[in-house]
Amino acid sequence: MGFKCGIVGLPNVGKSTLFNALTQTAAAQAANYPFCTIEPNVGEVAVPDPRLDELAKIASSKEIIPTRLTFVDIAGLVRGASKGEGLGNQFLANIREVDAIAHVVRCFEDGDVTHVEGKVDPIADIETIETELMLADLDSLEKRVVALEKRAKGSDKEAKEFLDLVNRALPLLRDGKPARLVERKPEEERLFQQLGLMTAKPVLYVCNVDEGDADKGNAKSQAVFDRAKAEGAVAVVVSAKIESEIAVMPPADQTEFLEAVGLTEPGLNRVIRAGYDLLGLVTYFTVGPKEARAWTITKGTRAPAAAGVIHTDFEKGFIRAETIAFKDYTALNGEAGARDAGKLRLEGKDYVVQDGDVLHFRFAN
Incomplete structure (x- = not known):
């Protein structure tokens, strides 16, 4: 950025x-x-x-x-x-x-x-x-x-x-x-x-x-x-x-x-x-078998704008953000464990991304 x-x-x-x-x-x-x-x-x-x-x-x-x-x-x-x-x-x-x-x-x-x-x-x-x-x-x-x-x-x-x-x-x-x-x-x-x-x-x-x-x-x-x-x-x-x-x-x-x-x-x-x-910055993560990556946003950034840091198409076609807090992701050994425990949340356009969030964005092409 x-x-x-x-x-x-x-x-x-x-x-x-x-x-x-x-x-x-x-x-x-x-x-x-x-x-x-x-x-x-x-x-x-x-x-x-x-x-x-x-x-x-x-x-x-x-x-x-x-x-x-x-x-x-x-x-x-x-x-x-x-x-x-x-x-x-x-x-x-x-x-x-x-x-x-x-x-x-x-x-x-x-x-x-x-x-x-x-x-x-x-x-x-x-x-x-x-x-x-x-x-x-x-x-x-x-x-x-x-x-x-x-x-x-x-x-x-x-x-x-x-x-x-x-x-x-x-x-x-x-x-x-x-x-x-x-x-x-x-x-x-x-x-x-x-x-x-x-x-x-x-x-x-x-x-x-x-x-x-x-x-x-x-x-x-x-x-x-x-x-x-x-x-x-x-x-x-x-x-x-x-x-x-x-x-x-x-x-x-x-x-x-x-x-x-x-x-x-x-x-x-x-x-x-x-x-x-x-600079008032926070970090969110995208994690998968290919790569684990940290992304920089300013404090107070909402989910669509955070998605736009990855690609502008993500922001334009934003549908929702699958969200897991860092502590839940690590305590439950990953996405599957967090989902099973009900710790994977579906957040919409008004969600303010928090420092340490592990996110997966859904968007329309």
Whole structure:
């Protein structure tokens, strides 16, 4: 479905190292100087979900196909990016195209890795990036106000609605607050998103720490967690250096390595899951002898639209969805057991698909 999470941050905080580990490639050059990433690199990653393996085992599926999330590695922003400093204009345009922001902040000391601001202060780094995004949003809206006011004087209802949203966002941005704080009704969300405001996007803070702090973090990462909690954002701790080592290991060696460094799973699993949750996504499954497959939808999606993720014909000709909850499918050893126990439900067009549902769609050709 094209859900994209953009990796942003100041130069030399570990963005490209994290991206390389996420995609298990060296597509993004990681180097100790600003602007080593000139074009945004794009990589798709599988969303780790042990439920899929469990379903495949029960159904003896020949193939397992996980759902995926796209990460975009965006070059480092610097102070003044909103005015074109560094490669600001290009990078800001890249950020506008993603659905959520994974903001990598440096929470480690290393004299061999230059910090563009001359000191390691993750909160100051966050404020630098957010200020640049707010200034860019402010500039964008101020340029649109006059045209919207002219259109709103006539009979253009949509222009009036846009202008109302803009007039609610401008005071916040002028006061140094992100556009995501704009109070709005659910029915206004579509138009609000069309404004393309970067500070309206949900944020995941990724605290990049030393290897020794990869499990529980440190004082710097805790400060980021406290900020995230205060603003309703999400934060995770990861050591990009460890993750880059794990990414190139054979699966058999990864478990032993993780145990040696005191981790139960790769930190990237937390990053991917957090990004998935941040976008308000859920997973449903289709299971059979040929394949067990996970599908991504947004929370609140009804059955016909969920079917349309597989193929548009499924949505157009939707009749019903044969539905089994994950816990029932596994507890009753598959579809036959669930049907015999009365746990296979026939759901219609108004059914809101739940996370973990195992579905089989019936549709008219």
